[in-house]
Amino acid sequence: MPVFLGGDANVYGMARSFWESYRVRSVAFCKRALPALAHSRLFRAVVENPRLEEDEVLTSLLTAFARAHPDQVCLLVSCADGYTLQLARCRKALAPYYRFACPAPGVVQALGTKKGFAAACAARGLRTPQSITLAPGMPLPTLPFGWPIIVKPADSPAYWNCRFAGKRKVYLVQGQTELEQVVQQVAAGGYRGNLLLQEYIPGPDTALSVVNAYCARDGSVPWLVQAQVLLQERTPEGVGNYGALLLEPARQDGALLEELRTLLQTGGWRGFANFDLKYDPRGEPVLFEMNPRQGRASYACTAAGASLARPLVEDLVEEISVTPPALQPMVWHTAPWGAVRRHCPNRTLCRQAAALRRQGRCRCQLLASGEGVSRRVWYLLRQGNYWRKMQRYG
Template identity: 50%
Template sequence: MTDFLPVLLGSDANVYGMARSFYQQYGVRSVAICKGALVATANSNLVKIAVLEPELEDDAVFEKTLIDFARAHAGTPLVLVSCADGYTVLMARHREALRPFYHFACPDLQTVLDLDIKDHFYRACAAHGLSYPKTATCNARNYRDVELPFAFPVIIKASNSPAYWNCTFPHKKKVFLAGSREEYDAITAAIYGSSYQDDLILQEYIPGDDNCMRVVNAYCGLDHKVRLIALGRPLLEEQTPEGIGNYAAILSDPAYNDPALLEKLCAFLEDMQWEGFANFDIKYDARTGEYKMFEMNPRQGRSSYFVTAAGYNLSQWLVEDVLEHKPAERTVANRESLWMIAPYGVIRKYLRDPALLAQANALKKQGKCAHQLYCKEDRNLKRWLWYLRSQLNYYRKTARYYGNKGLRD
């Protein structure tokens, strides 16, 4: 089916990856509805911003904007895709109002909140036999007095990602690492001196380089059954304050698929009655031989184009479910590929594992690699010049911020 219009919520690299997926599979170009225009989707022929609404996160504005757009495109099937946590929450809150106008997969609001809020997610993990790092929480009232049940260093991150995304304070980072009580006190004071007043997650640090991480993307159908699950092994994470925890390069290889882990995640999603895309960040703990769950995002991950690059086009599973209503068995991705958003020179310089680097080199030579933001079908002068500048900037950014997860620039 090609006579439909993908409507993507957001304008970041995730949106661009989904637009590429739709174009590759169906030859259709997407539109975006967002609160702000980001450079990842600028000057693109694959996705155009149809509505730019700064107040889109307001409930009444969100519902009216999406329904007005749908009514203006009556007669064309519209496939709606959230590309950010906050948009998934809004979709879940308004899904009954949106159903007459859009085709989409989205859980009910309580299910989204149960898994998107990190301390809720950890409770669900405990109930399903999934390991996670030793964890405590603090809030705006008690953060000065909290006694940690584990030793430093400690990871500090927001429990409520959408709320944290909208706050500002000096030296803000997506994730902090405090090596001492003094650093902890300074970081938490800075966070709670901003508009962010929800809980913070305080977590034991799991040792190991970025390549000890695992990322899993899954799609659950309207019947709440897992239709696709794909595991990738990150080689390097981004280093900028806003990018910490995002991946710079991911290796897909069936050798890294852990059947027991994937089966647990499938059982978890199906038991939670999940619907649509889900994204897990996980780290392998060499001390115990366990995989520790970090978080679940209620959407495909920012780096989820790695799944399409490996030959499992994300848009296909969505369209065949919500638009074509085709039955499907579970698919476990099992092909080799290399995905990057950073230039390969950065990967080569900062990837410390020689075996993984040799594997990445081999895949690159074989042409089994893809770059998130470069698509030859979308090449034009403005986008090409921006792409070159952004790639060169990765060298500077990585050198400046490498290893810095403290309250400093």
Template identity: 35%
Template sequence: MAHTEHDADIVPVILGGDIGAYAIGREFHEAYGTRAVAVIQDPIGIILHSRIFEHERVETIGADDVRAALERIHARNPGKTLVVVTNSEPCIPAISAIRDELPYVVTPTPRPEVIEQVSNKDRFNELCRANGLDVPETELVRLAGTDPIAPSELPFPVVAKPALSPEYAHFINQGFKKVYFVERQEQLDELWRDLRAAGFAGSFLVQELIGGDDTYMDSITLYIDSTGTPTLFGGANVLLEDHAPAMLGNPVAMITAPMPGIWERCAKMLSDIGYRGFANFDVKRDPRTGRSLFFEVNPRIGRNSYYNCAAGANPMRFCVEDLVHGRRVEPVRIDNEILYTLVPTRLVRRYVRDPKLLARLDALIRAGRVYDPQRYRADAGLRRMIDVMLTELNQVRKFKRYYPEPTDTSF
């Protein structure tokens, strides 16, 4: 997929202002040489001080403010198609609300009715089983109302997490965690009490704990084009995840790996329900049985989308060729092995206990096949590189505080 004469006809618009948003902007810049516009209240330093980004400030990420921002961007770029991408769960409702109102907007975000199907835990588990994908034992707990909540029937320890991320996002700002590791029923009862007292009326999932440290996690990235054909198949073995309470479960280092068989089943499951656009699956291999268990599918590209690009398949090309130019793209299955990391490699090495995996990691470091989306030569201004170094330093501090040593459950 070489550069096309139409590359100047697009304006990449990214809702969000974190590392994941920076990576998407970099992917557009690598593919088309275009600057992206970040639409967010306050972007992080590496976007604010970037040469490849403009910044369109909004008061909120509600539909009205986002619509007004897109209208302003369009007024400055008449005749161009705005390719609106987000990797931020709280921004998805705004895209759903306005996607069909503005004729100059295209988006690889799936339609709301399809998102609802994969976000509904019971339905997701049903779809997985129908496609030969295993899921952990799960209970759905509804916190709305005041009825007493029955004790869990799963053996402890268990994992508890919100069933729908968008409705929970602002509770994280109040000090609630993204994921809870729960050893006793009393702790679960206390969590339900605290959530209700804070006004949370959504649902939580209680799941069996699948053992194994971060290195048992896998990530899968897919793009399903507008005809329902899967064109991008990416996958990676996680080496290390973030352990700060608000970021828990976000990978910070991974090695790309092909996942034949699983890829096809995931893609078929999505195509069959009319899913179009990017999808990112969280999977964990059970150390006891070796089977892969599917936790969820995110209706977005994933914070670590750059691992696909580093391995030779730029995700933004698949989306632009499909949505802007209406061209069929030959499906790509990524089999090129690279190390993707947001943290210093010496930190990653400390947490990899499997000798075979450590040997793979060291071989990639020696071969110079190490990629960090923040470190981009075409965007290496001094102010931004200081931001990158401060971010990395902060990561080292966070691990010291929240996860000083690897554990057998990653909690």
């Protein structure tokens, strides 16, 4: 029985992967369930508890749940950054009741945080954007790189819990005055962590790429899948997330994937990892971060024939070697297809994706087959609202 920590679209994609691969329904534990889980038949239960980020609460709830289902193998999967670190801290208490793949806390800090990831990449000669850390209350530094710059929180879980008008996942800042305004706005919104001021890597949405990886119990990394971005989200809260992806065997950057495989192996990672990157104008990959989980768009891998459920089951339940992914060409999207067609900046890629779609090689993220009327109505309303957001933010 899959048990997920989280309540967003990533959880829905994982539940869909398990349903399509094994015809099992899932359970989710979260502080607050987002609309992505609304009215879904893929879940036995969605358990909300506002104190779930407290270790004692998490272990108590999960232990009680596993004890109530002694006849089933409970497979525990983190679907959010904060939960991965929490699972690492609670691993000894949960190990008698669950099977899960999670690195030790020190490894999460070394690779699964923005600062640690940049240091690990530098040690291996992998390029990341030039960055400066700005602590709360510190004066703005002199930048060693030009404008515009990217501003984003160094502590993603803490920032996720903040609520304020104009909040963005990342900020593209054009100058000093705007930077001062952003710093003040984020502080007023309740965020007390460090900010990262990063070099901006120019290029359209289609220069972006995403890689999902699975690291097995024996330390090997047999499963890596890369996807080409067709469209990035446009809304303030969605910038940095993906609206559409193209997956094809020919789009796997073998040299990059081998570098990432080595990075994970030498770092001692276990379980899923997710890399966001961009190819600069010279075609060189620049790694932005490694999320200590599968990506929010990772159902795209399942859609393309590389189920995210299978490496977990093979590694942790069947205890056999993980089958390497065998990709088939596929288009994945969460944005309405009309929005993808209108806003994708590379018309050649868009035509290739449209041709795959006409062949039936296309999956939308949030509507699995077999969902009921309530879910379908919710989905249609959600897509209509997406159009309105696209018209507003363009």
